[in-house]
Amino acid sequence: xxxxxPPEALVLETDRLRLRPWGDGNADFGRDLLMxxxxxxxxxxxxxSAEDADKHLAQAARRGAGGRIGIWCxxxxxxxxxxxxxxxxxxxxxxxxxxxxxxVPDAYPTDQIEVGYLLKPSAWGQGYATEICRCxxxxxxxxxxxxxxVACTDLENHASKRVLSKAGMYSYGTGRAxxxxxxxxxxxxxxxxxxx
Numbered sequence: 001x002x003x004x005x006p007p008e009a010l011v012l013e014t015d016r017l018r019l020r021p022w023g024d025g026n027a028d029f030g031r032d033l034l035m036x037x038x039x040x041x042x043x044x045x046x047x048x049s050a051e052d053a054d055k056h057l058a059q060a061a062r063r064g065a066g067g068r069i070g071i072w073c074x075x076x077x078x079x080x081x082x083x084x085x086x087x088x089x090x091x092x093x094x095x096x097x098x099x100x101x102x103x104v105p106d107a108y109p110t111d112q113i114e115v116g117y118l119l120k121p122s123a124w125g126q127g128y129a130t131e132i133c134r135c136x137x138x139x140x141x142x143x144x145x146x147x148x149x150v151a152c153t154d155l156e157n158h159a160s161k162r163v164l165s166k167a168g169m170y171s172y173g174t175g176r177a178x179x180x181x182x183x184x185x186x187x188x189x190x191x192x193x194x195x196x
Contacts, residue, residue, distance in 0.1 A: 002106050004066040005143065012072065012139055014131040019072035019086055022060045026073045029082045030057045038121050042154035044096075056097075064103035068144045069113065074132050084119035086132040088140055091150060096179050112150050114177075115140065115167075129160070133167035137187060147189045152182035161185075168195065 012019040022030070033039050034053040040046060048056065063070040074084045090102045090111035102109035117132045133151070140149050151169055153160035164185045165171060175184025 002066040002108075004105065005068060007067075009143070010063075010067050010072075012135050013077065014135045016077060017074050017083075017128060017131055017135070018077050018080075019074050019132065019135060021063060021067070022071040022073050022085065024061065026060075026082065027057055029073070030060060030085070033084070033118050033120060036120070039118055042157040042160065043118070059098070059100040059103075062100055062103040063105065065108045065144060066105065068139075069103055069109060072132075072136070074117070074119075074128065083123040083128060084117055084132065086136050087116045088113055088136055088144075088149070089116070090114075091152065091177050092179070093176055094179050108145070112148065113140070113144075113146055114150050114152065115169075116151060117163075124159075129163040130166045133163060133169075137167060137169075137192065141189050141192045149187050151185040152177045153185075155181065155183050157183070168192070 031053045034048040037047045072086045075082045090109035091114035169185040169187045172184045
């Protein structure tokens, strides 16, 4: 049995951001993100339809492993304005979407856990993505039993490759996720701990 974290332990902070577990109050913002062609260019190739965005958002509030696995909404600490999201979710290999059935309250998913993010375009290029990833990597290794956290991005998404490297992850060339070849990154717990 996994001991649930109290709700306040799931609210994470960086110097500039507050990450809160995704909830129903984030639905309009989430829909805007998922339906924006610029945001989704390297994620799905095309923006989601309103129907597909709503299907995704219906799963986005799920929490696994006592709250430790899931999606967070990233907001500016100064204003509370949402600027994106951050994830610690199961990474699919030959499926195009997360197997949400693995995200259950009292167990860890069987798939590897990835760190990731989406940002609205006005927040690009300001270091927020790196802050989100570093924050979730710290949380992942301090609050879970995970021995490895992975990440991937589109092979042509050089900005995200830089983000993942700056967040402390190691590039392992090409891997397989979301039913396609991707740029693959990993960070083992032992390497993260050695840096602390």
